[in-house]
Amino acid sequence: MRKYIIKRLLTLIPVLFVVSIAIFLLIHLTPGNPAAAMLGDLATPEAIARLSESLGFNDPLPVQYFRWLSGVFRGNLGTSLFIKGSMIQILRNHLVPTLQLTSYSILIATLIAVPLGILAAVKRGRMPDQVISMFSIVGISLPSFLLGLGLILLLSVKLGLLPSSGYHPISEVGWATHLRYMAMPSIALGSIEAALMIRMTRSSMLEILGSDYIRMAKAKGVPRFKIFMKHALRNALIGIVTVVGLAFMSLLAGATVTESIFNIPGIGKLTLNSVMRRDYQVIQAVVLMVSLTNVLITLIIDLIYGLIDPRVRLGQ
Amino acid sequence: MSTRILEVRNLVTSFKTDRGIMKAVDGVSFHVEKGEILGLVGESGCGKSVTSQSIMRLYDEKNLVRYEGEVLLEGRNLMKLPEHEMQHICGKEIAIVFQDSLSSLNPVFTCGDQIMEALIIHQGMSKKEAKERAIEMLRLVGIPSPEKRFNQYPHELSGGMRQRVMIACALSCQPKLLIADEPTTALDVTIQAQIMELIVELNRKLQMGVILITHDLAVVAETCNRVAVMYLGQIVEEADVNTIFDNPRHPYTMGLLQSIPRLEGERARRLHVIQGTVPLLNQIPKGCRFRPRCPYAADICQSEMPELRQISDTQFVRCWHVEHIHNGR
Ligand SMILES: Nc1ncnc2c1ncn2[C@@H]1O[C@H](COP(=O)(O)OP(=O)(O)OP(=O)(O)O)[C@@H](O)[C@H]1O
Ligand code: SF4
Ligand SMILES: [Mg+2]
Numbered sequence: 001m002r003k004y005i006i007k008r009l010l011t012l013i014p015v016l017f018v019v020s021i022a023i024f025l026l027i028h029l030t031p032g033n034p035a036a037a038m039l040g041d042l043a044t045p046e047a048i049a050r051l052s053e054s055l056g057f058n059d060p061l062p063v064q065y066f067r068w069l070s071g072v073f074r075g076n077l078g079t080s081l082f083i084k085g086s087m088i089q090i091l092r093n094h095l096v097p098t099l100q101l102t103s104y105s106i107l108i109a110t111l112i113a114v115p116l117g118i119l120a121a122v123k124r125g126r127m128p129d130q131v132i133s134m135f136s137i138v139g140i141s142l143p144s145f146l147l148g149l150g151l152i153l154l155l156s157v158k159l160g161l162l163p164s165s166g167y168h169p170i171s172e173v174g175w176a177t178h179l180r181y182m183a184m185p186s187i188a189l190g191s192i193e194a195a196l197m198i199r200m201t202r203s204s205m206l207e208i209l210g211s212d213y214i215r216m217a218k219a220k221g222v223p224r225f226k227i228f229m230k231h232a233l234r235n236a237l238i239g240i241v242t243v244v245g246l247a248f249m250s251l252l253a254g255a256t257v258t259e260s261i262f263n264i265p266g267i268g269k270l271t272l273n274s275v276m277r278r279d280y281q282v283i284q285a286v287v288l289m290v291s292l293t294n295v296l297i298t299l300i301i302d303l304i305y306g307l308i309d310p311r312v313r314l315g316q
Numbered sequence: 317m318s319t320r321i322l323e324v325r326n327l328v329t330s331f332k333t334d335r336g337i338m339k340a341v342d343g344v345s346f347h348v349e350k351g352e353i354l355g356l357v358g359e360s361g362c363g364k365s366v367t368s369q370s371i372m373r374l375y376d377e378k379n380l381v382r383y384e385g386e387v388l389l390e391g392r393n394l395m396k397l398p399e400h401e402m403q404h405i406c407g408k409e410i411a412i413v414f415q416d417s418l419s420s421l422n423p424v425f426t427c428g429d430q431i432m433e434a435l436i437i438h439q440g441m442s443k444k445e446a447k448e449r450a451i452e453m454l455r456l457v458g459i460p461s462p463e464k465r466f467n468q469y470p471h472e473l474s475g476g477m478r479q480r481v482m483i484a485c486a487l488s489c490q491p492k493l494l495i496a497d498e499p500t501t502a503l504d505v506t507i508q509a510q511i512m513e514l515i516v517e518l519n520r521k522l523q524m525g526v527i528l529i530t531h532d533l534a535v536v537a538e539t540c541n542r543v544a545v546m547y548l549g550q551i552v553e554e555a556d557v558n559t560i561f562d563n564p565r566h567p568y569t570m571g572l573l574q575s576i577p578r579l580e581g582e583r584a585r586r587l588h589v590i591q592g593t594v595p596l597l598n599q600i601p602k603g604c605r606f607r608p609r610c611p612y613a614a615d616i617c618q619s620e621m622p623e624l625r626q627i628s629d630t631q632f633v634r635c636w637h638v639e640h641i642h643n644g645r
Binding site for chain 2: 124125126209210211212213215216217218219220221222223224231234235308309310311314
């Protein structure tokens with residue numbers, strides 16, 4: 001296992017290198033002078049020149065790249081044109097709500113999807129499968145804002161059970177209130193993710209149930225329940241971990257729509273606002289952070305694979 | 317009758333697929349005596365594996381297949397048994413060695429675990445006893461340093477070793493009937509020979525009945541007592557091994573035999589010398605199923621399906637023209 005981890009870590013180096021170049025070029029791929037793009041149509045040439053100079057846009061690209069990279073290593077991710085404070089601080093402030101929303105939704109999604117996906121596979125083609133599949137198709141095709149608005153109408157406007165929007169950190173209001181505010185967005189996001197996860201769990205379980213080794217287990221006289229719980233589930237976990245990991249990655253980049261509807265100051269909203277006011281340095285920092293977390297999550301997924309599947313651990 | 321371990325009567329296995337119902341096995345009947353090795357031969361896709369797995373009812377009956385007919389294990393009809401009783405038969409009375417050892421062993425459990433499983437279920441052994449027995453089995457099937465192999469995963473072993481692990485799994489509870497589905501395909505020749513030797517030896521020692529499925533007619537000639545030849549889900553000829561080789565009467569059997577290389581030492585690998593290919597299951601011809609490829613076909617072959625007829629004490633043939641066809645070899 002240790003050898004596998006080290007090998008896996010080493011492969012990260014080229015990945016990170018490519019990612020860093022891509023992110024750096026993000027600003028320089030915008031046509032024309034990036035400073036002009038930042039300042040918008042009404043900027044005077046003097047202002048553009050001043051900004052170009054102060055941000056170092058006049059230097060050759062490699063020089064700029066290494067300046068940026070060494071800044072990144074020292075924790076200097078640039079400055080926002082609109083938000084005060086260090087970039088790290090800005091990211092952290094917005095990451096916390098997103099991380100919370102993501103974790104709650106994934107938890108909800110997993111709790112719904114894994115049992116239902118397995119049930120659908122086991123009862124393939126019969127009533128439970130059809131009902132579950134119908135729900136998951138509805139869930140996949142339903143736009144998340146519609147579900148969000150629907151929930152607000154029902155749970156908050158009509159029934160008055162939950163607050164309709166807003167975010168309150170745990171440190172200020174405690175867990176109970178915090179969760180009351182997070183409940184609806186988490187359910188909205190979690191249900192949509194669950195719909196996708198159900199389909200993936202079902203199909204990976206189906207593939208496993210039709211495999212030779214399941215029939216071999218049956219041929220040895222292993223009772224049905226044990227075939228599911230021991231022989232099939234362990235293998236299905238590989239697929240389930242993948243799905244959960246992918247969901248995590250996509251949500252961490254910020255569930256822009258959900259964050260906007262429920263007014264949660266997360267990464268999605270930060271990205272949206274920064275794009276609208278062309279705050280390129282923030283966008284760059286967000287993309288960097290999202291890429292790094294994605295690399296990290298992929299690493300974690302791979303390590304979990306290694307735990308579950310000896311073929312991965314023992315390496316081929 | 318008392319020596320008859322297995323009798324299959326009119327077995328039909330139909331798969332429910334997206335393209336409709338496919339009868340992969342259509343009215344197959346045969347039997348296996350105690351201590352006998354029955355060879356089951358035929359081209360790829362003619363239903364050998366499906367027949368053998370249907371005997372143990374391994375396909376999912378709720379979603380995938382429908383079985384018809386009877387499978388009598390020492391007189392008891394397995395098709396009528398409830399699931400929990402079938403669990404006591406599988407692995408204990410009948411055991412199977414699957415065709416593909418890599419896909420048939422569970423990748424996430426060690427070989428040892430997978431051998432112990434049947435011992436714990438059927439013989440009520442403790443983990444410790446089962447482990448001792450499993451290691452003993454590994455040694456019996458000729459695996460060097462069995463203690464080490466016990467803790468290895470299937471993908472860490474070579475194909476030959478994995479095949480032996482499967483055989484160890486199958487034999488661990490000393491079944492009355494062993495089904496060996498191409499136990500040696502894809503292995504190199506010396507290992508093939510070792511594994512066949514092992515199966516024959518255990519067959520003699522334990523008086524275990526064996527159904528041996530293979531493409532390799534040389535192996536059939538060396539090991540089997542009787543042979544059933546399958547074509548497109550049906551048995552087309554059945555006879556004792558000498559008769560099959562010396563006096564085959566079905567054109568398909570003759571075709572198979574002609575495809576054996578005559579040169580000494582060279583072994584038959586795949587049989588594909590008969591002209592044409594096996595039709596798909598949804599394109600089964602009317603009348604005799606072999607007609608499109610048969611050099612002797614006549615009008616009646618097109619309109620009516622021949623039955624499997626007994627033509628001597630030991631020989632059964634499914635062909636309208638048995639009387640006119642003689643060994644062309
Ligand atoms: N699970 C399944 N669902 C649908 N059709 C199947 C299934 N398994 C097998 N079949 C079909 O049944 C037929 C017989 O297949 P089978 O595997 O028994 O052939 P075989 O004689 O064992 O061939 P081979 O020598 O290649 O192993 C084939 O046409 C195959 O496509
Ligand atoms: S019945 Fe006719 S077609 Fe079929 S094998 Fe005999 S001669 Fe050939
Ligand atoms: Mg087969």
